[in-house]
Amino acid sequence: MEQLVFFLDNVANEDMPCIYFKSKIFIYPSVYEGFGIPIIEALYTRTPVIASNTSSLPEAAGNGAHYVNPNDVSEIADAIIRLLTNKDYYTQLINNGFAYVQKFKSELLSNQLFSLYNSTIIKK
Numbered sequence: 001m002e003q004l005v006f007f008l009d010n011v012a013n014e015d016m017p018c019i020y021f022k023s024k025i026f027i028y029p030s031v032y033e034g035f036g037i038p039i040i041e042a043l044y045t046r047t048p049v050i051a052s053n054t055s056s057l058p059e060a061a062g063n064g065a066h067y068v069n070p071n072d073v074s075e076i077a078d079a080i081i082r083l084l085t086n087k088d089y090y091t092q093l094i095n096n097g098f099a100y101v102q103k104f105k106s107e108l109l110s111n112q113l114f115s116l117y118n119s120t121i122i123k124k
Helices: 013-022 038-042 057-065 073-085 085-105 104-118
Strands: 026-028 049-052 065-068
Touching: 013 038, 026 038, 038 049, 038 057, 038 085, 049 057, 049 073, 057 065, 057 085, 065 073, 065 085, 073 085
Parallel strands: 026 049, 049 065
Antiparallel strands: none
């Protein structure tokens, strides 16, 4: 029988894009998270995301993820089944996620940070 779920430890950063691209779904049921960089990485690779509806994860994924209660195993299972059986919803999450994650591009963030710095400097 084919193994459907893999639990990976200590994956090198340079290997992560390949893992995201090969994944059907990225599931991140974190209870507490600082920001959610792995979710942003998954969205950039057009991998649909199932994430916790807690902490900062809704901000990290916007409308590009299916949110679940991280403590409800049946809710997580239902989300997996929905993504794997509903092609339209699967595609919608991919498209929404990729569009949403564009706001995290380095150039855009750099420009926003520069504008913020400029707006805080008192001009004489």
